[in-house]
Amino acid sequence: MTDSNPFAVMELLEGETLDQYLAKTQCNAATVRQIGAQIADALAVAHHAGVVHRDLKPQNIMVMQSGGTPIPKTTTTAASKNGSVALPITVKLFDFGLSRSERGLFEGDPGGRTSEGVVMGTPGYMAPEQARGETAGPAADIFALGCLLFEAFYGKRAFDGSTASARFASTLESTPETDPLRRRADIQLADLISECLNKEIAKRPTSADDIASRLRRRGPAVDPIEQQVEHGYGAGVFVRRRFFELVTGGALGGILGGLAMQYRTETLHDIDSLAVLSFTSMQGEPTRLASQAAGQPLGDQSIDRGDEIAVLLVNELSRLKDVNVTPFRPFVAHNRDEIQAIGRELDVDALVTGNLKTIRRGEKLFDEINLQIVSTRSGNLLWGKSFSTETGASLLEQSQLASQLAAAVGRSLTSSGDSESELNQGSFSCLVDGVGRADPDSPEGLRKALLCFQSAHRQDKGWAAPLGGIALTSITLAAQSTTEDSIALIQTARESAEEALKLDPDLANARLADAMLLWQTLYRYDEAARILNQLLLVEQNFWQVYHQLGLLELTRNNQAEALRLLSETTRRNTLSVIAKVGLARAYWFFGNTDRAIADAKRLRNAHPENRLARGLLIDLYEQTGDFGLAAAEHVGVDFGSKLTAETYYRIRQSVDLTEYPYGPFGTLLNKAILESRINGGIDDSELGTLADSTPPMLPLLLAGHPSFASAKRLPRAAEILPLTYSPFSSANE
Structure with missing residues (x-):
């Protein structure tokens, strides 16, 4: 006291608030981690003492250089991929004006709670539970910390809007849009930020201590690519x-x-x-x-x-x-x-x-x-x-x-032109032509690619690459062909893969074709999985390996792994509609019909000319009994004004299934889906007829498609499905 008047001494902070700092600074990943770890430390201390801040935002954080000196007027931190460059920064958390310290806040004592329906905090940084006027516990601070980290890492607010109401709505209804390119700078950090911003409290990190630890877990690293560039490569x-x-x-x-x-x-x-x-x-x-x-x-x-x-x-x-x-x-x-x-x-x-x-x-x-x-x-x-x-x-x-x-x-x-082996120029040109066309999204392209690879092989019979192209293209095309063509293509794929692997046992597309033949036509799932997993170790950027392993795990009912691999497929080939449709179908097979319909609609709108996106919607609508919506997906087909299941299927039977297929399953299996819905299922005799021609997608459909629900319980199905198979959830049956 002085002159009988009480006073408090507070630390003088010379610096700038985090919002001022971010306005002029492009933070690299290391700086974001440095700032975030210190804020998390402060929250951890508060939470252990029973205090929840409840108004964490950039204006309530002071940024200083280490030692307490002010930040320079102009500050930048180089945007480095590995985050190894960062200024030594100290941050201070202040303004606990909305905090609550009663222990009842953690123990359920009403004395420590904000009254129900009372919203306190800053729109755009408060957690969804705060925005709804519910109790704001430590998880609310973790959500707000996620908002801060998002803003520092991506250079924009997680939940923005021109008005407070718009920011409230964004918090409650929207998912922040991340920058995929920026995310690559530090995927672990990006994933942690997304966890903090989860609208469900139980799915956020459990504590501020945990966040601080994870933010510090990644130490400085030397980028080998940067080293090569610095040395003049x-x-x-x-x-x-x-x-x-x-x-x-x-x-x-x-x-x-x-x-x-x-x-x-x-x-x-x-x-x-x-x-x-x-x-x-x-x-x-x-x-x-x-x-x-x-x-x-x-x-x-x-x-x-x-x-x-x-x-x-x-x-x-x-x-x-x-x-x-x-x-x-x-x-x-x-x-x-x-x-x-x-x-x-x-x-x-x-x-x-x-x-x-x-x-x-x-x-x-x-x-x-x-x-x-x-x-x-x-x-x-x-x-x-x-x-x-x-x-x-x-x-x-x-x-x-x-x-x-x-x-x-x-x-x-080492380019093909510089390789030690002497390649035939004409064969190489044909191979390149085939590579450009061998896109699973285009059956027409696959057929032309097959001719190109066959021409390349005729010009250089000792070169394994064209044979690998023939094998992979043939088995891929077989899944989208007529029964007669599919049988011939499977045989071509088998012979070409065998010949290619004799010439080059490590040839990636031949090994992939071999794995596809094993699980799709011979039902040797474990052997195929071993090959595909081995390929992933050495061919990490071969998107079709992820796709095939994802479909295999889908057939084996390994939900988490199937969705992970199929999601990774769409990230590695963002243009592939067949990959995106496959992921949507996987959600359906695992019981998430709403997600599948939403994804299929988005794909149909983005690719109205693509038959697969529209075909998946038809499949989904028929299964859910929404025949009006299914009919609407048949552009130019008149289903009449009085639509019943009977009239819908009568007209559907007259529609060309190659024009409106349910999926890339070939004419035999697409027809089987339709007839199963009309006849109420597939019996043992029909399943035997299907299996005789070994259509490549039969294992997948038998395992997961609702139209095959009765068939997969037949004794004959045990000869096709994996030994470890257990039926999918009955949600789709």
Whole structure:
């Protein structure tokens, strides 16, 4: 006391509030962890003392440099993938004006509670239970901490709106939209933030202590890719055969090289996923296919020069073990906004773009090819070089472009043109053509790809790769074909896989085809699972391996693993409708019909031309008895005004099942689903008829599809289903 007047001495904090700090600072993952761990420590102390803050927000947190010194006027923390760069920061939590300290808050004593229906806190940072006027316990502070971490990590509020009411509604109804590219900077941190923001209290982290521990668990690490870039990998000269880097007459190459040096440190060393866009003319005109079918499979259309080079680069770069390369679909970007939009759609760190033109030097014609790597986050040019090859050079020679791209991102890649084995140029060109078309979303493309691979094999019978392409394409196409074609394709797949593995026992697509044949047609599930799991260890970016293992685990009724693998499939190939439809169907088979319908609607709206998304909706609506909705999915088919189950199925029987299939199951199984609904099930004789031709998707449908519910309990079903199989939940039956 002084002069009989009581006073309190408080610490003088010189710094700025967290909202001021975030307004001028781009935090890297390490800084977010550093800030978050200190806030979690403060909450842990409060919670152990029985105190809940209840108004945790950026304005109630002071940020200082360690030692208490103020933060500089302009502050940035480099956005580093591994988060190894961060300023030493100290944060202080204050303003406990809305806190409650009565122990009854934790023990159920009404004396410690906010009255029911009284909302206290800040919209946009309060937990859902607070927004509803319910009791705010420690879990409410954990939710608010999640909001802070989200804002610091993603650079935007988790729950935003122009008014308090809008922020209340967002908290109660919305799920924060994350940035997939930013998430890759620290997946563990991103997952922790999502846990904190769970609307269900029981699913949030159990304590602030736990959060602090998890935030500190990831120590500084040296990024091996960054080390390679710092030591100069990727700066080599590219001179081989008729290829040479342009020195004269290549002003654009010099400009791109200068820009590459300017931006190299921005994200080149962070690239672990990329996609290749269609090449354009030097004047920037889009290729014919890219302008007509952006993002769609190549199918059986002719491939022009721009798409051919892009497919070549995808084929080569896909051999990199630690870079996920998106399967090729035609895309063209003309400006920064389009680059960023495509990056978000494909969920990749960078795009490979390029243009080409034919020029004359003396009496010879040359193809001038300009390659660029562009950041999808900023739209900035990260690297660029210009190359030239005499017109008429083979794709085998031009494969060396991929080595330059790999070196630019700190990797090493021996291109097909530089490999020790002598490859046939014609065979290689046919192989590349097949790779570009072998998209499971397009049966037409698969059929054309099969012809390409067969041509490649005829030109070089000692090369295993075309045989692997034949095997994988054949078994994939068999699942979407007529009965007669399916039987022939299965035999082709079996023979080609066997021959390919004799030539190269490690050939990935041949091993994948072998595993698919084992579980889909021979019912040897454990053996197939061993092959697929082995493949995942060495082919971590091969999306079809995840897809097949996910379908296998779905057939074996391993719910958690099946959903994890099928979800991972959609992340590794964001354009594949067949993968997304498969995930939606898995939710249905496991009893979550509402989720399946919602996902199928979204896919149908996004891909109205795709038969699989619409077919899944028809399947779902028929199963739930919503025949009006099912009829509405048959575009141009008149089901009449008085619709009953009887009239619906009478008309449905006249509809071409190849035009409106239930799924990628082939004509035999699609017809079996329809007839089962009409006849009330599948008997033992019908199941035997189905099994005789070994349609590839029979095990999956028998295990999970509601139309096969009666059939899977027949003695014959035991010969097909896994030995460890236990029937799915009866929710769909």
